[in-house]
Amino acid sequence: MDDFSKPVWYDLDGICQVKVFGDPELAAAVWRELKFYQTDPEKKPLTPDLEFELSRLSSFKPSMNPAHLPPYDFEDRHKLAKWVVRFERLSQPPHRIKFFGNYFSKMIVAKQILEPAVRWLSQPLGFVFVHSACLCKEGRGVLVAGEGGSGKTRLLLRWISQGNPFLSDDFSILSFGAARRYVTPLRIGARLVSESGAGKNLSTARLLEIYSRTAVRRLLLNYAKLQAKLDVKELFPQIQILEKAELKAAVVISGEDKTFTKIKAEEMAEQLVKINRAEMYGFTRYLPELSVRTGDPVFHDFFAEQKNRLRAFLEKIPCYQTCSLRNFQEKDLDAIMEKIFGMFSP
Numbered sequence: 001m002d003d004f005s006k007p008v009w010y011d012l013d014g015i016c017q018v019k020v021f022g023d024p025e026l027a028a029a030v031w032r033e034l035k036f037y038q039t040d041p042e043k044k045p046l047t048p049d050l051e052f053e054l055s056r057l058s059s060f061k062p063s064m065n066p067a068h069l070p071p072y073d074f075e076d077r078h079k080l081a082k083w084v085v086r087f088e089r090l091s092q093p094p095h096r097i098k099f100f101g102n103y104f105s106k107m108i109v110a111k112q113i114l115e116p117a118v119r120w121l122s123q124p125l126g127f128v129f130v131h132s133a134c135l136c137k138e139g140r141g142v143l144v145a146g147e148g149g150s151g152k153t154r155l156l157l158r159w160i161s162q163g164n165p166f167l168s169d170d171f172s173i174l175s176f177g178a179a180r181r182y183v184t185p186l187r188i189g190a191r192l193v194s195e196s197g198a199g200k201n202l203s204t205a206r207l208l209e210i211y212s213r214t215a216v217r218r219l220l221l222n223y224a225k226l227q228a229k230l231d232v233k234e235l236f237p238q239i240q241i242l243e244k245a246e247l248k249a250a251v252v253i254s255g256e257d258k259t260f261t262k263i264k265a266e267e268m269a270e271q272l273v274k275i276n277r278a279e280m281y282g283f284t285r286y287l288p289e290l291s292v293r294t295g296d297p298v299f300h301d302f303f304a305e306q307k308n309r310l311r312a313f314l315e316k317i318p319c320y321q322t323c324s325l326r327n328f329q330e331k332d333l334d335a336i337m338e339k340i341f342g343m344f345s346p
């Protein structure tokens with residue numbers, strides 16, 4: 001898509017419909033993350049759950065309203081990025097959020113603002129986003145959750161390089177006993193490209209981009225997350241992207257024990273909420289502040305509600321814990337995958 005001066009619509013499989021409009025450069029940054037879900041309102045009737053307006057920080061003017069009345073503004077920054085998030089309409093859809101950001105905010109607008117907002121709006125409808133990959137086989141799914149850098153993508157690339165279907169990498173959506181897809185670009189560095197064997201499907205220019213970004217990131221001591229963003233079909237053109245799978249087990253990457261240790265649903269829910277909280281970025285502050293300003297406790301109760309919903313999901317399946325997969329050998333990853341899918345029969 002080239003023209004970002006017009007509104008862009010996204011439909012996350014009917015879970016949440018989002019209208020994004022405003023500054024073309026910021027809108028393009030959102031599109032690069034959510035383009036899988038872009039849809040044409042002229043071909044499909046849409047009713048937005050969220051209107052997300054994007055503007056430059058230089059155009060922001062503080063509201064003169066009392067703190068307990070909308071709009072509710074939150075100033076924030078991350079490294080070189082500076083922005084203000086304005087919540088204008090909270091009581092009923094379409095909810096409206098305005099984003100005012102500087103040049104560097106295009107690096108955070110999707111992952112730290114829009115996607116957390118989508119997760120916040122979707123949860124009351126029964127859809128819980130979990131920071132995880134989901135391995136699928138014959139309609140069955142196993143959730144593999146963990147913090148960034150724990151090895152989820154490494155395990156998933158090994159899995160799909162063997163011709164297995166793809167459901168999600170960054171987040172999985174849990175609802176009614178099933179894991180549903182959430183397709184966003186894979187963040188990948190030189191090591192993962194080499195290990196997965198996916199480099200053979202990439203152009204020389206794409207490979208140079210990946211290796212140069214990895215080199216710069218190392219020089220900057222990981223100050224900036226400069227991994228290349230690739231669609232999974234760039235790496236594996238023949239891969240099948242599923243819409244959902246029956247959830248049969250959950251694994252959390254935590255601790256140092258290489259063995260698979262069975263844990264209770266309560267403990268798994270606590271660990272998943274802790275991981276999810278970190279992935280909500282500034283929203284971990286915005287939501288309780290909204291509770292204070294509006295006098296409505298529903299915003300403050302987001303993670304408590306999430307824990308209850310997750311526990312209800314997880315009580316019906318076995319839950320396990322293992323250690324970081326970053327330094328596992330390929331044979332160790334294969335053994336993990338065999339163990340995971342050996343836990344149950346079709």
